[in-house]
Amino acid sequence: MNVDEKKYTILYFLDYGKCFGGAANTLIQQAVLMKKAKHKVVFFFSDYFGRKMQSEYKKICDNLEIEYEWAVYQIASHTEDIDISCIEKGFDSLKSKVQSYHPDILHSVQINPCVELISRELQIPHIMNIYPMMPEFFSIAYFNIFPHYHLCDSWYYAKQWKHYLHTDSECIRTIVSERTKRKRVLDGSLLKFICVGAVYEEKNQLSVIRAFHKALMSGIQGKLTLCGYTDGKYGAECARYIEENNLKSSIMMKGFCPDMHREYLWNDILICGSKRESYPNAISEAMANGLVVISTPVGGVPEVIVDGKNGYLADDFSDDDLFQKIMQMQKDIKSGKIESILQETENTFWQNHSPQAAENKLIRYYGYVNEDYKVTCQNGKNDELIRISDFRNVFSSCMERFTRNKERFTEPDRVLQKLWYLYHIKDRLRKCCDEQKKFYIWGAGKIGIAVKEMLEIFLPEIRLEAFLDSKKTGVFLDLRIDNPKEILRRENIVIFVAAENGQRDIVSCLRSADLIYNTDYFILSQRVW
8 A cells, every 4th residue: 555545543732821823723734634634633732731721622623523632741842941740740641542542643743752752652653843943952962852753844944953853854834724816906006014923023023114114215105014912022112113203104013813814815915024933824824815925034934935036035134125125026016027926926825835735745744754663663773762761760869859849949830840951951060060160040039039949959069159130239038139240241150040031131141241051051940032
């Protein structure tokens, strides 16, 4: 039988939280394609944070007529914040549930260590969908509990994961099922621009706003709508720019939009200003609905968008370059070239983002993974992999110490999420002690308390000098509070970051002082990136 004709039982392990993000939606769409192709599909939802979305998840499954289960597992978007206690507690129960379905393939959103360890026990191939990463996530050689098979929506990041984690990676683009084909007439009279995504620095909406402002001053007739959550300082900065430049009649920050399909139908041009993304889903959605695409060269976008052929690709992430692309598009509208660009956009959608294209690629990849895994098992290569027994042996003393001291932690759940990281950095920190370096915690607040407690219990040999805080002075938890600027001028220092709000700014200061991550500074709050 041809591997493409085999019918699989596939278990899909999804995200948790207030709502599904783009990565989880991509996995759902892939599951739907497999169900339509007559494969058996089951969703797993995590009870890691409690069943806050139980009714919504049930509604999704009922609408799609897909069976589902609840279990306890953690997913991670990077290699650092992995909850070893969740793996320990959830493994046996989840293994039994998985085993009961006799699956051929396990497929997770993001990194799912518990499912990976189960796949090794049951000898079932496990695939992860994961997208952006940072090289510094691999500055420590972590205990290998990561999946081998990997799907990404760009070759840009697929190759990076392969390089750092030695994955067997494949690129399958995001899927768009809901589309409306219509003839767009762009005559330049009133161009409607849209920018999609939660408003934060990596999405770079401020550069988009500034570029559009310059275009207005250069004679472009149009309106810009920003769709996405607008909480936080960056959103306020964008709103302030619009207010101060009297742009409210031309630029609207609409906030979260539940019906994005309708938003695309109302608009003509998508501007994507992202500085860090694998492949923006908004681009595939815009293509599906016949919008012109203007984008920065983020992630895998240059793999799909060819400047002046099927869209407009900026050279960098600046507002100046985005402005130049808006003006280039205006010239193409006047000359009539925009018609051929829109036709190429349609062709690009069918080749990259249509359900048919994705289904064919996904079935081929499942077939490949299934056969490759059999050969791997036959050759005994899986015998060398770390198993749950190895994992438990390595982390048992760490968990025992946590249990003995649990009452001493003001936020035990926060500590649990850093035990994996603490275990892997302890030798480096002990070396810093031997070198008589000075230790500081940056953040004299609630998280600073938790970090001090972690260090006292798990690395008692560390003697802290002070807390660092740019807004506070005096004494905190019997340690003085120093100004970061003064301390960063010194040599032989080690800093523990104990902040989530403003973490990016702190890390930027540390890098500017030539400090190296996981050598001179360590992040003991939840990693923000």
